[in-house]
Amino acid sequence: MKFYTARQPILNKKKQLVAYELLFRDSDKNCFPTDVSADIATAKLLVNSYINCELDEITEGKPALINFPTDMLHDHLQHMVPYKNIIIEILETVEPTDEIYEVLKKLFHRGYSLALDDFVYDEAWDRFLPFIKLIKIDIIETPLLTIAHLIPHFRQFNIKLLAEKVETYDEFVEAKALGFEYYQGYFFYKPEIIVGKTEASHPFLMSVYSEVMKDDFSYKRLAKFLEQDLDLTYKLLRFVNSSFFDVSKEIVSIKQAIAFLGEHNLRKFICLIVMSNVNPDKPTILIKNTILRAKICEVIANILELKELSESAFLTGLFSTIDAILDKPLDKIIASLPLAPSINDALLKNKGELAECLQTAIAYTNGDWDIINTFTEKHHIDPKKLIAECADAYLWLSKYNLIQKS
Numbered sequence: 001m002k003f004y005t006a007r008q009p010i011l012n013k014k015k016q017l018v019a020y021e022l023l024f025r026d027s028d029k030n031c032f033p034t035d036v037s038a039d040i041a042t043a044k045l046l047v048n049s050y051i052n053c054e055l056d057e058i059t060e061g062k063p064a065l066i067n068f069p070t071d072m073l074h075d076h077l078q079h080m081v082p083y084k085n086i087i088i089e090i091l092e093t094v095e096p097t098d099e100i101y102e103v104l105k106k107l108f109h110r111g112y113s114l115a116l117d118d119f120v121y122d123e124a125w126d127r128f129l130p131f132i133k134l135i136k137i138d139i140i141e142t143p144l145l146t147i148a149h150l151i152p153h154f155r156q157f158n159i160k161l162l163a164e165k166v167e168t169y170d171e172f173v174e175a176k177a178l179g180f181e182y183y184q185g186y187f188f189y190k191p192e193i194i195v196g197k198t199e200a201s202h203p204f205l206m207s208v209y210s211e212v213m214k215d216d217f218s219y220k221r222l223a224k225f226l227e228q229d230l231d232l233t234y235k236l237l238r239f240v241n242s243s244f245f246d247v248s249k250e251i252v253s254i255k256q257a258i259a260f261l262g263e264h265n266l267r268k269f270i271c272l273i274v275m276s277n278v279n280p281d282k283p284t285i286l287i288k289n290t291i292l293r294a295k296i297c298e299v300i301a302n303i304l305e306l307k308e309l310s311e312s313a314f315l316t317g318l319f320s321t322i323d324a325i326l327d328k329p330l331d332k333i334i335a336s337l338p339l340a341p342s343i344n345d346a347l348l349k350n351k352g353e354l355a356e357c358l359q360t361a362i363a364y365t366n367g368d369w370d371i372i373n374t375f376t377e378k379h380h381i382d383p384k385k386l387i388a389e390c391a392d393a394y395l396w397l398s399k400y401n402l403i404q405k406s
Helices: 038-052 055-059 070-075 098-110 123-131 144-155 169-178 202-212 219-227 230-240 254-277 284-303 307-318 322-326 330-335 341-349 353-366 369-379 383-399
Strands: 002-011 017-025 064-068 086-090 113-116 134-138 160-164 182-184 192-197
Touching: 017 055, 017 182, 098 113, 098 123, 113 123, 134 144, 144 160, 144 169, 160 169, 169 182, 202 219, 202 254, 219 254, 230 254, 254 307, 284 307, 284 322, 284 353, 284 383, 307 341, 307 353, 322 330, 330 341, 341 353, 353 369, 369 383
Parallel strands: 017 064, 064 086, 086 113, 113 134, 134 160, 160 182
Antiparallel strands: 002 017, 002 182, 002 192
8 A cells, every 4th residue: 555745855055955754645746735634634645754764765865844734733643653764743723722831831841842834913922932942934825025024033933944835946035034044945845755565664673683683682673563564474474493402392473483483583584685675676686695695694604613602694795785776875884874883894994804704705606716725725615515505505595585576
């Protein structure tokens, strides 16, 4: 099932992107549906932004402005979402009552950023201004010249001003001259439709990955992640049931399955899943070869009796082609991942024992026997043992096929 969200950029004086306003849509038609109430629209927008997708994915890490009508403020649904990356827009339909004052005061002290949307000044709002971070002025409904005298009043509370529905260059220049910090409107960008699916997204998988990579990761939290995704749970159970594990009794719960695998195999499983889903536009063979390389890196580490590095060797091989998969520079990708310094050194500097494991694995899969012979002679390794154990890696990949066919 698809879901739809519109986002409209918010710019600063230099026309640089600083935030997005998120707008509910129920189809690819770029307009608000007339048969959906404001509170239902906000609820669906929150679900799409925080559950079906990842808010930072939609907003590219920028803050998100989201409308909250009166009913939503009363119901405190906003408490269900993080406060650090959203700005709650108080709609113009909200009245400045004592009850709303207490609600906004509580939200302010909880750390939420608050904005008054399509604001039309009334003295009744003055007591609210210490809680307000941003005031949005619809410059069509409220021409700029009619509110110029109020700007010093707003400045007393360190409130930023946003001019919305800016449709011409002259309006932008006029708003900037009056001291508006932010701008939104068709002169810059029309709202852009973002279409998503309710299946597990890459950001969701990366959340799972981040959890299992923690030294003190929680089986309970990991189980909750898996409970949200049927396909991921199915793959987990297939992995547990593969011929490489001796399952002595039936698995009756997700928690039991992940406890059975243990930390090492769980990390391996999640890394494989992430790699196989990280870029669906890439050819399957690239992903397969990467996973095979990772397994052979682990095999070589064990042959070298570096068992304490076998998990790191697997990750080194796994991320050795991440630049080709994501079409991004390797150093920038590695900087965003919680990898050990030894893995970073192997990938970026070709230094250390892990680098030797990686280069040997690459040579083996490429059939570069001169390098392999040099490696076996250097470490006094029986070539037959190396070939036999690497052959098991190929068997491992074929026994549990994580990669969907092209």
